[in-house]
Amino acid sequence: MAAPAKRQTDIGPPHYEQFLHPVIKKNYGTWKYHESIKPGVIVHVAEGGDKIFTIRAASPRLVSTDFVRDLANLADKYCEGYLRFTSRNNAEFMTAEQKNIDPLIADLAKLGIPVGGMNNSISNIVHTQGWVHCHTPATDASGLVKVVMDEMIDYFKHEKLPAKLRIAVACCLNMCGAVHCSDISLLGIHRRPPKVNDARVTDLCEIPTTVSACPTAAIRPAVKDGKQTVTVDDSRCMYCGNCYTSCPAMPLANPINDGVAIWVGGKVSNARSMPAFTKLAIPYLPNNPPRWPEVTDAVKHLVEVYAKNAVKHERFGEWANRIGWPRFFELTGLEFTKYHIDDYKLAQKTLRSTAQIKF
Amino acid sequence: MADLKYKTPLLDELEKGEWPSFVKELKRAAAKKPMADGLLGQLEKSYRDKQTYWKHGGLVGVQGYGAGIIGRYTALADQFPEVTAFHTVRINQPAGWFYSSKALRQLCDIWDKHGSGMLNLHGSTGDFVLLGTTSEELEDTFTEYSAAGWDLGGSSSDMRTPSCCNGMARCEFACFDTMALCQDLTMTYQDELHRPAFPYKFKIKIAGCPNDCVASIARSDLSIMGTWKDDIQVDQAEMAAYAKAGKDIQGEVVGMCPTACMSWDGKAMKINNKQCNRCMHCINVLPKALRAGKVRGATILVGGKAPILEGAQLGSVVVPFMPMKAPFSEIKELIQKLWDVWGENGNNRERIGEFMLRVGVGNFMESIELAPDPQMVLHPRENPYIFYEEYFEEE
Ligand code: HEM
Ligand code: HEM
Ligand code: SF4
Ligand code: SF4
Ligand code: SF4
Ligand code: SF4
Numbered sequence: 001m002a003a004p005a006k007r008q009t010d011i012g013p014p015h016y017e018q019f020l021h022p023v024i025k026k027n028y029g030t031w032k033y034h035e036s037i038k039p040g041v042i043v044h045v046a047e048g049g050d051k052i053f054t055i056r057a058a059s060p061r062l063v064s065t066d067f068v069r070d071l072a073n074l075a076d077k078y079c080e081g082y083l084r085f086t087s088r089n090n091a092e093f094m095t096a097e098q099k100n101i102d103p104l105i106a107d108l109a110k111l112g113i114p115v116g117g118m119n120n121s122i123s124n125i126v127h128t129q130g131w132v133h134c135h136t137p138a139t140d141a142s143g144l145v146k147v148v149m150d151e152m153i154d155y156f157k158h159e160k161l162p163a164k165l166r167i168a169v170a171c172c173l174n175m176c177g178a179v180h181c182s183d184i185s186l187l188g189i190h191r192r193p194p195k196v197n198d199a200r201v202t203d204l205c206e207i208p209t210t211v212s213a214c215p216t217a218a219i220r221p222a223v224k225d226g227k228q229t230v231t232v233d234d235s236r237c238m239y240c241g242n243c244y245t246s247c248p249a250m251p252l253a254n255p256i257n258d259g260v261a262i263w264v265g266g267k268v269s270n271a272r273s274m275p276a277f278t279k280l281a282i283p284y285l286p287n288n289p290p291r292w293p294e295v296t297d298a299v300k301h302l303v304e305v306y307a308k309n310a311v312k313h314e315r316f317g318e319w320a321n322r323i324g325w326p327r328f329f330e331l332t333g334l335e336f337t338k339y340h341i342d343d344y345k346l347a348q349k350t351l352r353s354t355a356q357i358k359f
Numbered sequence: 360m361a362d363l364k365y366k367t368p369l370l371d372e373l374e375k376g377e378w379p380s381f382v383k384e385l386k387r388a389a390a391k392k393p394m395a396d397g398l399l400g401q402l403e404k405s406y407r408d409k410q411t412y413w414k415h416g417g418l419v420g421v422q423g424y425g426a427g428i429i430g431r432y433t434a435l436a437d438q439f440p441e442v443t444a445f446h447t448v449r450i451n452q453p454a455g456w457f458y459s460s461k462a463l464r465q466l467c468d469i470w471d472k473h474g475s476g477m478l479n480l481h482g483s484t485g486d487f488v489l490l491g492t493t494s495e496e497l498e499d500t501f502t503e504y505s506a507a508g509w510d511l512g513g514s515s516s517d518m519r520t521p522s523c524c525n526g527m528a529r530c531e532f533a534c535f536d537t538m539a540l541c542q543d544l545t546m547t548y549q550d551e552l553h554r555p556a557f558p559y560k561f562k563i564k565i566a567g568c569p570n571d572c573v574a575s576i577a578r579s580d581l582s583i584m585g586t587w588k589d590d591i592q593v594d595q596a597e598m599a600a601y602a603k604a605g606k607d608i609q610g611e612v613v614g615m616c617p618t619a620c621m622s623w624d625g626k627a628m629k630i631n632n633k634q635c636n637r638c639m640h641c642i643n644v645l646p647k648a649l650r651a652g653k654v655r656g657a658t659i660l661v662g663g664k665a666p667i668l669e670g671a672q673l674g675s676v677v678v679p680f681m682p683m684k685a686p687f688s689e690i691k692e693l694i695q696k697l698w699d700v701w702g703e704n705g706n707n708r709e710r711i712g713e714f715m716l717r718v719g720v721g722n723f724m725e726s727i728e729l730a731p732d733p734q735m736v737l738h739p740r741e742n743p744y745i746f747y748e749e750y751f752e753e754e
Contacts, residue, residue: 008505009423010549012451016528016538019457024528031531033647044529052529060381062490064388064395065467065476072460083463084525085456085480087573094529113379126483126574131405132381132398133431133447133490135413140405142381143373150376175665177483181577181673212707215668240667248415255409268577270569271640272617275576275673289406290372313615313644345670 021082023052023096039159040115041101054094055104058114058124058149058156061089062132062142070111078104088124088166090117114156120163122155122303127169128177130188136241137171138188138258139287144169144295148186151296155303162310162319165303166267173240181266183316184302185278186295190239191257193218193232194250201229205247213246260285260295264302265317273318279325281332283339305332324358363389365400369407388476394491395475397441401433412439419446419494421501425554427511428497444493445475448500449486449512451545451552454538455525456481465507473500483578484562485522486512510549516708517555521545523565524572526585531646532639533567534585534655535683541565543687544694557698558705558714568651569639575663575674580711581697582660582674583683583690589652590632591641597648598628612641656682659693662712672712677724679734696727719746 017025027046034044042054059067071091075083078100084092093104105115117123125148128134130141148167155161168179171188179185201207210230211219218236222229230247243250262285266278281302285294309331310319320328329336342350363386373382385402388395401412416430429447436443450466466487470476475491482488492500501511512520521544524530526537544563545552551561564575567585575582602608602625613621620634621641628648630641642649659681660674681689697711700723705714715723724731733739 007422007502009510010553011505011508011510012546012549013453013510013542014462014508016454016457016542019453019459019462020528029527029533029536031527031529033531035647044531054529058379059480060379060384061479061481062381062384063478063480064384065471065478066387067384068463068467068478068480072463075460081460083458083460085458087456087522087524089480091480112377112383114377128483131402131411131413133413133445135411135415135431137411140402143406146373146376146378146380146382149378153377156378170665173665174667175671180665180671181574242667245415253410258409266577268571268574270571270638271643272615272638275571277671277673287409289409290369312611313640 019082019084021052021080021094021096023050024082024094026050027052036119036159037101039121039157040105040118042118043098050096051098052094052096053098053101054092055101055108055115056086056117057091057093057108058117059085059089059091060142060146061124061127074104074107077107086124088117088126090124114153116157116159118159120159120161120165121157122149122152122161122165122167124156125149125167125169126177126179126182128171128175130171134171136174136244136252138190138239138253139171139186139260140289141169141171141177141188143289144186144260144292147291147296148299151300152303161303161307163313163315165306165316167299173238179263180277181268181275182278183264183267184299185263185266186299187261187263189259189261189284190241190252190254191259191284192252192254193234193237193239194241194243194252196230196232197249197251198224198227198229200249201247202227204249205230210243210247210250213242215240215242219243255287259287260292262295262298262302265320267315267317271315272313273315273321276317279317279320280340281334283337302332327358363399364393364396365403367399367403370399370403385477391471392474392476393441394445395477397433397439398445398475398477398491401435401439401442404435404438413445416446419497421497421511423553424501424511426514426517427553429514431491442491445491446494446497448474448489448492448497449482449484449514449520450489450504451510451512451520452481452485452487452522454523454541454545455528456485456522457525457528466504466509469500469503469507473503484512484519485564486520511553513552513560515555516557516559517553517561518548518551518557519560519562520552521563521565522573524567526565526567530567532570532585532642532651534587534651535567535657536685537565537567537585539685540583540683540687540690543685544691547691548694551698557702559708559710561698561711563694569637569658570643576660577663577673578665579663579674580661581694582663583657584660585651585683586637586656586658586680587652588654588656588680591630591635591652592650593628593630594648594650595627598623598645599626601645601648606645608645612644615640656680657690659690661697662710662715664710664712668708668710669713669716672716674712675720676735677727677729679732693727700726 263278523541564579663674
């Protein structure tokens, strides 16, 4: 290929306006209200009466270029060549023609793509790279998403929960997927400190940077067999993997100890209650690829107990707060352990400093 | 399908089930691209051994840019030579993630030419993420994208690619034009996006209303969230229509209002707007009858982040209400001050939220020239360890 003589820099992304469906462009900023048509299909009505129908389709997020071309073809067939993606990695098809809805859904079904994820459903799972593409994961992300969504597929396709339920997966504490504020979070966890490969530290690592990479000051410079290296104070390490980022001679992966913790009750929307962090429900489940049965069972159980007990519009954490967390453990049958009691900074905030107790 | 080089019995289990399968996608790419085949082989081994085989990437990039490419190498180059180098290219997505089929095909055609044929739509920062190419391909890949009108997103210690909800394009709740602001900030700060010069990453996310569909409060250092100042607009005729249609207005709306500021006597909806905290619940449930007020703008929150290093934080309010109209000068002034103060005084790898707490939020507000405001806190301090700065000297 003959490359252009001079490459452009800092041109930024193309302007979004050229990617808007004509009806969206025409009614930009004048939408009046929306209504649900059926699961996965919503209509927005503009002040002037124009309508745009949105059909939300699932995606594994990690896709091939051919998958994208499949979507592009459907956009050409039904949506005048326009489509978009959501913050949770679904694809959205927008059409001004109500009659396009069912044929589009049928064509998606032929490609094996279900429609749903709106309103009181489980939407697509925000997630990270895992074993597919990262160096610090304690589990895989795409695999967990696949098996959990397979299990929860009816909750994606139908809107039968008390409120929306957002699941997120992050494969280590860095939480590139920000799982700290979802209704249910699956978090890959390491449980052992990094193993220092003393022979290679000098070659691969800069010691001051490695020492300062540790948020809990667990790493100290050391000399072994006359060579510069580092040691890790095991009692201070909380397995974040930051050191490995600075120093490849400190791998953290530990197949027999790595696994998944489950957290619940976070949210980001301001509706009713304030945004909230997730809270620990299950401290550890083993990595059992390819289908992680312990994890899918746990998620299913949590969703079912919530669905049965929460009132309409109540998010997972709002429900648990209303009934009280002791009742949450009672209803779910989960074990409450010493790990559930915070012992890091600001732990005091999470203790019960009142005699107001429900029995 | 062409014969693939690596057998993947464990991954094949993930082709079963109703949710679209990333393994199927990997195989589609692998039929054309040996790199994707190599990825399948290595991933199968990870599934067998329950561990990753990626090494942390070294520094790779394209000329003139310090960000946008993330280096990635396999630890098993002898077994899976196809993925010896498997770098990520982050392409800056269009605001609101709107595309034309033509644009998507163009993005894909270039990627098929230069990379593994696999991508993430999208990364959690927002970028159009291309997974897997070699160091040698990078310049050509970028040259072609650039010629086609696309640019790189952020990575490393820079302003990360801003992202926003679809706002006014398709949501009646939007209190300002999120996509216009996102595009404007992205273009204004191209240098900050492409050439890392901050203590650490800085993420900007923009939501049109307090529903925060882009999770800005949790996932960005600077969260710009639409809101309104005056009274919720009530269409009593539509209220009556909801009631007639059997909506449980008392139970689902009035009874769930967190500030108990609504009342409904079967005919008229009354709201004590002085008490309303703009949570959106009633508007969410009754979108035909209730709308945000007319004096619209945004609440600005700073400091949201995931746990690393000092623990997770949600963004906290620095400006309760800021008008949000082009040319967006007020928010740009604030951004510049935030960057100046944090850029000068932040430690290496210290997010602005951590910096704020280290220096004291009161001091921080002072340094960015914002007067203390009770809206910044849930309640005044409880702890009496106050560092007084004013006192009397004996004559
Ligand atoms: C007219 C368009 C939309 C409406 C009316 C709408 C409405 C809502 C409402 C009512 C909530 C909060 C519900 C609650 O917590 O009770 C919500 C949350 C959410 N919406 Fe939207 N939304 C719209 C568009 C979108 C779009 C386009 C996206 C993604 C790109 C999106 C993603 C989300 C997410 C992720 C949440 C969950 C926030 C959380 O985790 O708490 N929404 N939306
Ligand atoms: C030491 C700390 C961290 C390291 C070493 C790290 C490393 C990585 C790596 C290797 C990737 C995958 C890139 C790729 O290969 O495609 C990644 C992705 C990402 N990281 Fe981090 N990360 C760290 C902290 C964080 C934190 C604290 C956040 C959020 C606040 C974050 C947000 C992201 C996001 C949004 C992505 C894109 C993920 C996706 O959508 O798949 N990272 N990070
Ligand atoms: S969460 Fe951890 S393991 Fe997963 S992609 Fe981010 S840094 Fe990598
Ligand atoms: S894993 Fe984290 S806490 Fe443990 S030694 Fe490394 S940097 Fe420190
Ligand atoms: S954040 Fe608000 S304005 Fe933006 S899409 Fe969500 S509901 Fe609409
Ligand atoms: S927005 Fe929230 S606080 Fe305000 S009236 Fe509606 S439900 Fe009540």
